[in-house]
Amino acid sequence: MNAEIELKLLFQLEQQQTLISLLDSLPNSEQQACRKLSNAYFDTPDLQLRLWDMGLRVRGCDGKREQTIKTAGTVIGGIHSRPEYNLDIDQAEPDLNLFPSNIWPDAANITAVQSQLTCLFDTDFERRTWHIYVDESLVEVALDIGEVSVTRDGETKSEPICELEFELMAGKTGALIELGIKVAETIPMRLGKASKAFRGYRLAAQSSPLSLEVLEFIALEAGQDLKQTLTSLLSTGLDRWQQLEAMILETDVHSLEQVPTLCYRLRACIRLLRCTLEQFNLLSDSLNANFDSIEGHLSFVETGLSLSEVLSHNCQLIAKQPTKAKLAEQALRALQQLSISSLMQKMLADTCYGSLQLSLVDLLFAIRAGETRVDIKTDLKTFADQMQEASWQKILGLMPSEADLTSCEYQSFARALDDSIFVGVAYGELYTRQSRDAFRAPWQDLVLGIRTLAAYRQLAHISKSLDIDISDWLQNKEESLVFAMEHSRRSALSNLPYWR
Structure with missing residues (x-):
């Protein structure tokens, strides 16, 4: 048995x-032989x-076969x-009985599994390798160019492979x-x-679609120390x-x-990482610069969200407008012209993107190894209370209960509200669900209200470009929403924070 330890880029x-x-x-660096590898992946229909x-x-490689x-x-x-077991074979089909018997789950019927094995997909690529010494460590670097493909009912679907693997x-x-x-x-x-x-399983439609609610609470346990946190x-x-x-x-x-x-969730995730480093006094100038660069690439998010809000739920926001069809058509055109796909590719083409990811991986392993120390002398619950209280005081400073806020002021506070919610995402699991969720609900409603206000602002631009006058309707909708938000905000400010 071998245990692969690798980094894939x-x-x-x-x-x-x-x-x-x-x-x-x-x-x-020593370049090794260049090989063509053909790989068939097997599983049962279920x-x-x-x-x-x-x-x-x-x-298959150079006329030889290996099952793994x-x-x-x-x-x-x-x-x-990931542990792996490799054996030379002389046939195209794998034989499960050749693997050690102790790798299988208890009561596994290997004979039955063997009889049902079928090839689900293939990956064929050219692999160019290097052996590179880093101080006293040896790393094999593999550059793979090819494709993953699935053939079913005479039709072939494929995706390109462009990967760089670093194996220790x-x-x-x-x-x-x-x-x-x-x-x-x-x-x-x-x-x-x-x-x-x-990727092969997904291409073969044998894997569930990707899904993630990025603002789910992070699983923390009250007894763990701040390094583990x-x-x-x-x-x-x-x-x-x-x-x-x-x-x-x-x-x-x-x-x-x-x-x-x-894209909003992606930005929220990156902001949460930045917020975490800041809380633990680990946000260096170089990391900060890379975060800033990615924020710049994602500056389209607010516009995209506003246009998406106009179009969502069958354009419910403008459902009663006589000119709904024209407004929706223009909103869709504006979303298409935003060209989010191109903007994302531009961000991925910036070296700051991958550099930041790898710098965070480097920091993570340095913390795990004790090379970067967490010098905050307190327990997790106290630390979480302090972080949430600091975030709360910032919100109180921005929007005191005695002040009347305008639509523009609400939109200018969007980032601060997001940051406050991220703190709750990080530490919310340490508190009872009922008190936590009851406190957070009106603030999340305010965030949704701010998004709707931004959608109204986007509709003002759209209607102007079409020479359609809906200014009175927009003003009434905006004033009504701000009135409701003001009521929610004052109610939210009167609630006792769940961390106290």
Whole structure:
């Protein structure tokens, strides 16, 4: 048995030659043979191996075949660690009985599973490898270019493979991250969460669609220390970031209205990571600069959300407008012209994106290893209370109960409200659900109200461009909404905070 410890990065095909030149030029780099690998992935029709968190393949290379099974492993901040068993075979079909008997779950009927095995998908790619020494550690770097494909009923579907894998052959895990950062500082890269097998299952429609509510509370336990808390917050944030990124890139063009919300959740996840580093006094100037750069790339989110709000629920916001059809058509056109897909690709092409991801992975492992210390001398519950109280006092300063707020003021406070909600997302699981949810509900309503106010502002631009006068209607809707929000805000301010 081998235990793979690897880091996977994704890149664009046009960067291939630049990447090869860079890897050739690195100190202590030795290029190895270039091989063509064909891989057939097997499972039963009811995906029994997948249910056991196992992956089975037969790999062909240079006229030889090898069967491999990977068992349940872990992914922490983009570093994959998964036990695997490799055996040479002389046939195209795998033989499960050749693997050690102790890898299977208790009472598993391997004979029955073997009889039902079928090839679900293939991954075929050219692999170019390097052995690179990083201090006293040896890393194998594999550049894979090819495709994952599924053939069913005579029809073939495929997706490209452009991956760079760093596998630790000997030494310390930190060598993977150090080498990854060196590459990502020069060539646009991003963490790769999904394995080739996972992508194959999805392409074969044998895996459920990606889904994630990014503002779900993070699982923390009252008894853990702040070091454990910080690693949980960072690893969960990185995991959600990668999943949201995949959801955005895989969203069908016909689901254009969903993309702004996914991008909002992506930005929320990144902001939560930034907020966490700030709370633990770990937000360096270089990290801060990369966060700022990504914020700049995501500056379209508010406009996208406003347009999406106009179009949502069959344009319910403008349902009673006689000119609904024209307004909706123009809103859709504006959303299309925003070209979110191109803006996302531009962000991914910025080296700050992958560099920030890898820097956070580096920090995460440094904390786990004790190389970066958490010097805050308090227990988790007290720390959580302090963070939420500080956030609450900021909100009180911005919107005191005796002040009357305007539509513009509410929209200017959107970021502060978001940040306050993120603090609750991080530590909310430490408190009783009833008191926590009752306190948070009116503030979440205010956030939705602010989004609707922004949609009204967007409608003002749209109607003006169409030479349609709905100014009186918009003013009445805005004034009514602000009146309701003011009532909700004063009610919310009178509630006792659940952390006190």
